[in-house]
């Protein structure tokens with residue numbers, strides 16, 4: 310059995326591409342520093358729109374299989390080796406955008422029993438024993454049903470994994486020390502969109518998105534943690550490019566299939582929602598966790 314890494318980070322996401330968009334620099338940085346980074350993706354994105362004309366024949370399970378390959382390629386760019394599909398490949402399908410009839414598909418994540426889905430995640434948590442878990446806020450960042458469910462499943466699994474009375478067949482209890490939600494400080498988003506406005510004429514995108522289109526934007530005061538991933542900007546951009554059916558990158562900007570230009574953030578931000586905050590502005594997700602020699606802890610700066 311290989312030795313367990315001292316620092317173990319788990320991220321729970323809805324579709325292949327979310328991990329690179331929200332946390333690509335963070336994942337690359339911790340992987341480079343020797344932490345174990347485990348990505349749990351809840352669906353294969355079977356109902357996504359496809360950008361490249363040459364791939365638009367892909368849909369359903371075929372698109373899901375293709376996006377799984379995109380995900381593997383993206384993880385190679387980030388140096389992340391541990392990727393799990395919740396309940397196994399295809400167990401929970403993409404639910405489509407909120408309000409569509411797709412949401413009623415009995416096999417989609419939006420229809421999943423949260424406790425049952427959470428138990429699949431408990432098995433991974435008790436195997437990996439992460440000290441830190443990252444997921445979306447209760448609106449899933451932007452209200453997509455799969456993102457909302459991923460949040461619900463992750464937060465439920467954090468509680469179930471720590472309860473020794475829950476599914477002892479899945480291993481001994483494990484309490485995750487710190488849980489974070491993906492965030493972008495409003496001042497950071499606004500400054501990035503101001504730069505985007507100036508740069509737009511040089512970009513292959515016609516229209517800018519708005520701050521409101523960016524998942525997880527909150528007032529600066531709610532942000533507890535700032536992970537400087539600028540050294541991993543190229544890796545994040547390459548990982549996002551690997552998701553070619555979903556993302557077009559023109560650094561330092563990108564667009565989804567809606568062609569709305571938005572910034573690529575390589576400093577990535579978080580809100581600590583479970584665990585002990587280690588200072589005014591943490592600069593390490595593992596800061597303050599007993600027994601873990603962090604490379605740095607906190608700094609007294611605004612986002």
Ligand SMILES: CC(=O)N[C@H]1[C@@H](O[C@@H]2[C@H](O)[C@H](O)[C@@H](O)[C@H](O)[C@H]2O)O[C@H](CO)[C@@H](O)[C@@H]1O
Pocket residue numbers: 324325326327354355356357358403404405406453555565566567568
């Ligand atoms: C980033 C993300 O969560 N993407 C989801 C999302 O995709 C969007 C959806 O197709 C929308 O209709 C487009 O306008 C937008 O550009 C897309 O990003 O929803 C998909 C369907 O559930 C999902 O597969 C994709 O990963």
Ligand SMILES: [Zn+2]
Pocket residue numbers: 323324327453456
């Ligand atoms: Zn998504």
